[in-house]
Amino acid sequence: MPFIPHTEGDTRAMLATCGVDSLEDLFDEIPPELRANALDGIPAGCDELAVSQLLHARAAQNAQPLCFSGAGAYEHHIPAAVWEITSRGEYYSAYTPYQAEASQGTLQLLYEFQTMVAELTAMAVANASLYDGATALAEAVLMAVRANRKSKSRRILMPRTVHPRYRDVVETIVRHQGIELTRLDYDTAGGHIDPTSLPTEPGDVTALVIPQPNFFGALEDADTLTDWAHAHGALVIGVVNPTAMAVINPPGEWGGAGADIVCGEGQPLGIPLASGGPYFGFMCCKQKIVRQMPGRIIGATVDLEGKRGYVLTLQAREQHIRRSKATSNICTNQGLMTTAATIYMAVMGSAGLENVARQCHANTRALIKQLSAIDGVETVFDRPTFHETVLRLPRPVNGVLEELAGHGILGGVDLARDYPELGHALLVCATETRSEADLDAYAVALREVLA
Amino acid sequence: MSNIPSELKYTKSHEWVRIEGDGTATVGISDHAQTLLGDMVFVELPEPGAALEAGEECAVVESVKAASDVYTPLSGKVVAANELLEDAPETVNTDAYNDGWLFRIRLEDEAELKELLDAEAYAELVAEEDH
Amino acid sequence: MNNEPLIFEHSRPGRINRAQSAHLGGDLDDIPDTLRRQRRPGLPEVSELDAVRHYTRLSQKNFSIDTHFYPLGSCTMKYNPRACNTLASLPGFLGQHPLSAVRDSQGILACLWDLQEMLKAVTGMCAVSLTPMAGAQGEFAGVAMIRAYHDARGDDARTEILVPDAAHGTNPATATMCGYSVREIPTDAQGDVDVVALKAAVGPHTAGIMLTNPSTLGVFERRIHEIARIVHQAGGLLYYDGANLNAILGKVKPGDMGFDVIHINLHKTFSTPHGGGGPGSGPVGVSERLHPFIPIPLVGRDDNSAFRWLDEHDLPQSIGRLSAHMGNTGILLRAYVYALMLGREGMVRIADYATLNANYLMARLRAAGFDMALPERRATHEFILTLKHQAKEPGVTAMDFAKRLLDYGFHAPTTYFPLIIPECLLIEPTETESKEALDAFVEAMVAIQAEAEKDVETLKGAPYSLPVRRLDDVQAARELDLRWQANGGMAS
Known part of the structure; x- marks a missing residue:
């Protein structure tokens, strides 16, 4: 009986207090015909030692190639302090800070998190996080529909330069709310949304989504796009990479008025790749639409003696009070992940984050230079990029990636399925964790594979 | 005991209505309703110009522990919303029947007024709920 | 406990944690200025020790399963095995x-x-x-x-x-x-x-x-x-x-x-x-x-x-x-x-002992004079205690009990849920708590009841021994302050 402390004497005494003879008697309200048989299909229990041996073996089965894949999940160095502190039991085993006085640690940390995310994006306010980048975009779309009261169309312009899986998730989540997702095509030369291709009379548009950098790594002309959207009564939803925010113009400063809602994937801020999760989504907005923002929000206030403290606020928007009229059914954030991200941002600072961003960008440029020197390999787009780029190979990417795996290299992401019109297109990135020797190894291997 | 001015009309969902005599009516929430909700922290109002139908949800009053929809008791176009409440939602608590009004509407159908409760009937309703 | 400043208040311009990125960097000359950030984001500028000390101190302001009994109904706050x-x-x-x-x-x-x-x-x-x-x-x-x-x-x-x-x-x-x-x-x-x-x-x-x-x-x-x-x-x-x-x-x-x-x-x-x-x-x-x-x-x-x-x-x-x-x-x-680790026998034991602990705690609290919302029913892994009588006389609410429990070193049960039970505490002890932990919780509830009968104000002012006293959530919602700003003042 792992983790159950009762001695036989305890059990007997407690049953007597309950006025029953056996544990079974405590289940006498369950109709007998419902009682389950033994749990066939579940193995017998194991000690920690045996489970540890199994899990070590399973972990060893996962190959650990040199990673040149990004596509929304980036291998960054995580300072040792980040998870040393995050794993403290006081963070790890606490719950949602409903009893504020007993949760000031988590609450103050989340208030700091909100501040840091708002600083990164140059937005007024942020929430305490959502599940991941993709669901954050879905929530941003729903929020835009609530916030843009003048627009009646519930029509969202969704560029194809947004991460394809994010678009899938948005489709799944908003499908039943009468929202129209209009696809916007991209410019095949630049790999970006060409502002001059946007209609001069678009009709009633609720919001335009702008990814920065976009899925291809290309930098959108966010200023022009933002001004275009605002000129036509649409809100702007930015989807941004937080590492890029250290060096790229942040959405709060796009165009004349800035983006209205900003979201993104927080994984680059101290969260391990971990086969895709848990990560966290972040979300920010302008002050005037904060009441339409979903998710937990922490506010500063004072206690009985006038001392500063922190509480969950604006809870009347949430499902536990508003029930069927809540802004979302969401009732959690990714607490532990935001704890790690907050400590990551504090440990790195603005200068550190900028150095990381610059190194990633430099490594990707160096990689592109080496790879595109190989016969038949070329860059696909001519727009400026940040730390990720699309290459075209002389033969199907799928087979090339398989052969690279034989060299211990995860060579990038095959775009054939989502963007067949690009031909044999490969999305690559090299973060600050890749050394010069790593880049050389990739180039040597690719040259060999393509020879 | 809640304050129920005799010159006003009321609804079962705890709105009050003042007939202004110029073809418009002012709507707010009753003293009883504001007591139940507690300290008001936010009020969302209909936009002037909006055309409403009687019974439609058109405003939200929000306290720390609850958020409650306000239904317009009368059909018509909104002619004014109480902007004071944007910065001072607590006015609904301190002065529910005067400065704490929510919106004013231009009446479309005088017959709807007959559906409203008078102060006596409303007082009975409140007394029943207290049991 | 001392007031721990915000991490931003520990910040000093120009303080850099060189251990993390001193040797990183690179050119951005292929990115035009119009796409570049003009002003650095205002992340804190602290040493690594500053950060470690700050977030360790903050952690110490939390109740958690690892430090406290946490009978939060419907949330199942049981031991999270380290393995x-x-x-x-x-x-x-x-x-x-x-x-x-x-x-x-x-x-x-x-x-x-x-x-x-x-x-x-x-x-x-x-x-x-x-x-x-x-x-x-x-x-x-x-x-x-x-x-x-x-x-x-x-x-x-x-x-x-x-x-x-x-x-x-x-x-x-x-x-x-x-x-x-x-x-x-x-x-x-x-x-x-x-x-x-x-x-x-x-x-x-x-x-x-x-x-x-x-x-x-x-x-x-x-x-x-x-x-x-x-x-x-x-x-x-x-x-x-x-x-x-x-x-x-x-x-x-x-x-x-x-x-x-x-x-x-x-x-x-x-x-x-x-x-x-x-x-x-x-x-x-x-x-x-x-x-x-x-x-x-x-x-x-x-x-x-x-x-x-x-x-x-x-x-x-x-x-x-x-x-x-x-x-x-x-x-x-x-x-x-x-x-x-549990295996098939262990899984059944979860239900057995979660249910035993809940029924035991319910029986003891009832014997101590507390009212149950559904006294005729067997508890499952949790049960509801209602303080509607205490709310009328002497006039203390579920919230007051909850806040006072914190002073006694217990995380409060879930309060005011489900919404249909007045002045309720939803209590879930979980199977990983020992009989001694449950007995101590009963003693605390009895002691708080006695305090309430003696002097209502003791409970109304609780908690006393935590990093902060009772917090004003009306002010938090009316005067939204959702982020720190260098110059104070509201974000626009």
Whole structure:
């Protein structure tokens, strides 16, 4: 009986207090015909030692190639302090800070998190996080529909330069709310949304989504796009990479008025790749639409003696009070992940984050230079990029990636399925964790594979 | 005991209505309703110009522990919303029947007024709920 | 305890943590100025020690399972075994890119496959998808599948989801997100769903019902078969909210109760960490008829017994994806480790001892003079105590008791939920607490009751011994202050 402390004497005494003879008697309200048989299909229990041996073996089965894949999940160095502190039991085993006085640690940390995310994006306010980048975009779309009261169309312009899986998730989540997702095509030369291709009379548009950098790594002309959207009564939803925010113009400063809602994937801020999760989504907005923002929000206030403290606020928007009229059914954030991200941002600072961003960008440029020197390999787009780029190979990417795996290299992401019109297109990135020797190894291997 | 001015009309969902005599009516929430909700922290109002139908949800009053929809008791176009409440939602608590009004509407159908409760009937309703 | 300043107040211009990035950098000359950031973001400028000390100090302001008894009803705050964290954090798992080749991912896929199979076995469902990232997302997936099922049959008259009035707020919020209207079904005096009202409510407009069993009132829904029959006969489907699955693990399978779709909160029943509010994990299980609609990706197995992802090609009618990748994989791994350690006997023991602890605590508190909301009923893994008499005389509320419990070193139970019970405390001790811990909680409740009878103000002013006194949440909501700013003042 792992983790159950009762001695036989305890059990007997407690049953007597309950006025029953056996544990079974405590289940006498369950109709007998419902009682389950033994749990066939579940193995017998194991000690920690045996489970540890199994899990070590399973972990060893996962190959650990040199990673040149990004596509929304980036291998960054995580300072040792980040998870040393995050794993403290006081963070790890606490719950949602409903009893504020007993949760000031988590609450103050989340208030700091909100501040840091708002600083990164140059937005007024942020929430305490959502599940991941993709669901954050879905929530941003729903929020835009609530916030843009003048627009009646519930029509969202969704560029194809947004991460394809994010678009899938948005489709799944908003499908039943009468929202129209209009696809916007991209410019095949630049790999970006060409502002001059946007209609001069678009009709009633609720919001335009702008990814920065976009899925291809290309930098959108966010200023022009933002001004275009605002000129036509649409809100702007930015989807941004937080590492890029250290060096790229942040959405709060796009165009004349800035983006209205900003979201993104927080994984680059101290969260391990971990086969895709848990990560966290972040979300920010302008002050005037904060009441339409979903998710937990922490506010500063004072206690009985006038001392500063922190509480969950604006809870009347949430499902536990508003029930069927809540802004979302969401009732959690990714607490532990935001704890790690907050400590990551504090440990790195603005200068550190900028150095990381610059190194990633430099490594990707160096990689592109080496790879595109190989016969038949070329860059696909001519727009400026940040730390990720699309290459075209002389033969199907799928087979090339398989052969690279034989060299211990995860060579990038095959775009054939989502963007067949690009031909044999490969999305690559090299973060600050890749050394010069790593880049050389990739180039040597690719040259060999393509020879 | 809640304050129920005799010159006003009321609804079962705890709105009050003042007939202004110029073809418009002012709507707010009753003293009883504001007591139940507690300290008001936010009020969302209909936009002037909006055309409403009687019974439609058109405003939200929000306290720390609850958020409650306000239904317009009368059909018509909104002619004014109480902007004071944007910065001072607590006015609904301190002065529910005067400065704490929510919106004013231009009446479309005088017959709807007959559906409203008078102060006596409303007082009975409140007394029943207290049991 | 001293007031710990904000990390920004520790910041000094020009202070750089050189250990982390002094040797990193590079040119950005290929990015035009118009696309570049002009002013650095205002992240704190602190030393690594400043950061470590600050966040360690903040952690010490939290109650947690590792430091306190935490009987928060409906949340299942039981011990989170350290092995789950350590083994899920092996470098072989943490370093894996989500878009790795399948042949390089057999280790993680094998773990997820095993977990899918185990969850099928404990729930009695025909297939399980692990991808939902929290209970609420599992609920969304479940109701979206109900909708996809009706839509696929061309049955578009079904516009309403039934929800008991005692239900968690996520149930109605989820139904709304799936485009359904919500009808509440009342609860009878014994805490069961009012079957007469249910019969009157169902019809050709009924898409389904969302039920938690044991219910949020801490009792087993005894007429579940009859409820299932009524809803099924009307053409609706049954959704099982697995929030309280820990109470019946190995005792009853939701599949046997007639449910068509369920979600499981792994952060409750399978003891993955609550982490200060997430990440959660809410896998869904389905009956045969909803199988085609299950959310992707799942783990499948090829003829040569290699594992692979199942996606839209395998399940073209799926409701689709709920996350960019595979949901909260690392949380799934923790649940897997926990399930392996428990095994089939251990799982049944969870239900046994969670129920014993709840009934014992209820019996002792009742003997001490406290009122139970449903005194005629057996407790499941939790129970509800009502302080409605204390609220009238001497005039102390559930909130006052909750805050005073903090001074006694206990996290408060859940207060004011379910909404239909006045002045309630929802108490869930969990199976990992010892008899001594429960006895100490009873003593604290008795002591607080005595304080209340002596001097109401003692309770009204609580807590006294925590980092802050009672906080003003009205001011927090009226004068929104959601971020620190160097110059004070509100963000514009």
